[in-house]
Amino acid sequence: MTVAAPEGAQRKLRAGVIGLGWAGQQHVAAYAADPAVDLVALSAMEEHLLEQFGQEHDVPGRYQDWKQMIAEAELDVVSIATPTFLHEPMAVHALEAGVHVLTEKPMAQTGEAAARMVEAAHRAGRVLEVSFNHRQRGDVTALKAVVDSGVLGNLYYAKAGWIRRQGIPGLGTWFTKAASSGGGAMMDIGIHMLDMALHLMGEPEVTAASASTHAEFGPLGRGGSGFGISQVEEGVPFEVEDLATAFLRLDGGGTMLLESSWAQWIPHDLCYVTLYGADGGATIEWGGDPTHPHQVLKVWTEVAGIPAELQPVVGEDGRHAAAIAEFLQKVQSGDWAAHEGSLALRRARVIDACYASAKAGAEVALAH
Numbered sequence: 001m002t003v004a005a006p007e008g009a010q011r012k013l014r015a016g017v018i019g020l021g022w023a024g025q026q027h028v029a030a031y032a033a034d035p036a037v038d039l040v041a042l043s044a045m046e047e048h049l050l051e052q053f054g055q056e057h058d059v060p061g062r063y064q065d066w067k068q069m070i071a072e073a074e075l076d077v078v079s080i081a082t083p084t085f086l087h088e089p090m091a092v093h094a095l096e097a098g099v100h101v102l103t104e105k106p107m108a109q110t111g112e113a114a115a116r117m118v119e120a121a122h123r124a125g126r127v128l129e130v131s132f133n134h135r136q137r138g139d140v141t142a143l144k145a146v147v148d149s150g151v152l153g154n155l156y157y158a159k160a161g162w163i164r165r166q167g168i169p170g171l172g173t174w175f176t177k178a179a180s181s182g183g184g185a186m187m188d189i190g191i192h193m194l195d196m197a198l199h200l201m202g203e204p205e206v207t208a209a210s211a212s213t214h215a216e217f218g219p220l221g222r223g224g225s226g227f228g229i230s231q232v233e234e235g236v237p238f239e240v241e242d243l244a245t246a247f248l249r250l251d252g253g254g255t256m257l258l259e260s261s262w263a264q265w266i267p268h269d270l271c272y273v274t275l276y277g278a279d280g281g282a283t284i285e286w287g288g289d290p291t292h293p294h295q296v297l298k299v300w301t302e303v304a305g306i307p308a309e310l311q312p313v314v315g316e317d318g319r320h321a322a323a324i325a326e327f328l329q330k331v332q333s334g335d336w337a338a339h340e341g342s343l344a345l346r347r348a349r350v351i352d353a354c355y356a357s358a359k360a361g362a363e364v365a366l367a368h
Contacts, residue, residue, distance in 0.1 A: 109182025223263025
């Protein structure tokens with residue numbers, strides 16, 4: 001089935017969502033709230049979720065078989081919010097049916113799978129996007145404006161990380177099985193920080209990675225979070241890392257340190273991106289005690305030779321709704337060839353190189 005492109009602004013985009021976990025629910029809410037969209041179909045294995053969200057948003061099409069949904073619902077756009085190993089087959093199938101695709105991060109469990117998704121988007125002439133919702137944060141948007149203004153000068157170094165005190169999602173589920181997830185903390189949350197840092201730095205190419213991974217909590221059944229249902233079974237191994245660190249070389253001579261962990265002995269969760277420029281520096285940080293969380297954005301430079309600290313105005317966080325709105329704008333623009341998933345593919349290849357480096361115990365160069 002090939003779905004014709006919307007003509008003008010008169011016809012609403014027909015949208016569907018595959019997967020009704022927490023992320024899928026964010027996509028459902030965003031489509032349902034958009035006056036330019038008709039949310040016409042949902043697909044999930046869980047009948048109670050189909051019933052709940054189908055009724056809540058008056059969605060006529062409810063399918064346990066996602067292929068049936070693609071075949072019957074006459075969709076213009078679809079969101080995929082399923083376990084990582086399903087992203088590639090679902091995206092390729094939808095693209096080949098003429099549907100524009102927005103998938104949750106990570107793009108796929110390997111760079112090779114992600115590349116096949118991009119190839120399918122090229123062949124179909126449809127939009128393929130990955131939802132990096134954290135780059136829609138208000139502080140990220142504010143800092144991006146500072147960087148683009150030139151205040152910081154040439155950015156030559158960055159540090160970024162997402163480290164959790166106790167946050168392994170779904171011990172014993174697809175999250176902690178290598179074949180289905182593709183990796184652990186680096187794949188799950190480290191990729192958010194990689195995306196934010198590269199986005200803020202103006203998209204430098206990563207030329208090499210030197211990384212290390214550790215699994216100290218998961219194999220002992222420690223570090224599980226309330227996110228995702230833990231199904232720890234005797235004899236089922238914890239196959240991924242709960243801590244990963246990487247040193248990345250960037251084109252032009254810049255470098256980046258990246259760390260991510262699901263669990264470690266620290267007081268509280270912490271996320272950060274710190275940029276070092278020739279004319280100034282900046283940092284974003286959030287986390288802390290859940291009862292007293294903090295959020296920081298600071299910029300250091302000099303004005304007329306006097307050291308100065310700037311305090312940019314921070315707008316509201318956009319998160320999933322903003323990421324979905326951006327995807328829809330690209331679909332409505334008609335310039336589909338410019339949005340075929342290549343940026344997210346670059347992220348996937350960096351993560352691949354990090355895991356390859358950790359396995360080899362040596363720096364790995366990225367091919368471009």
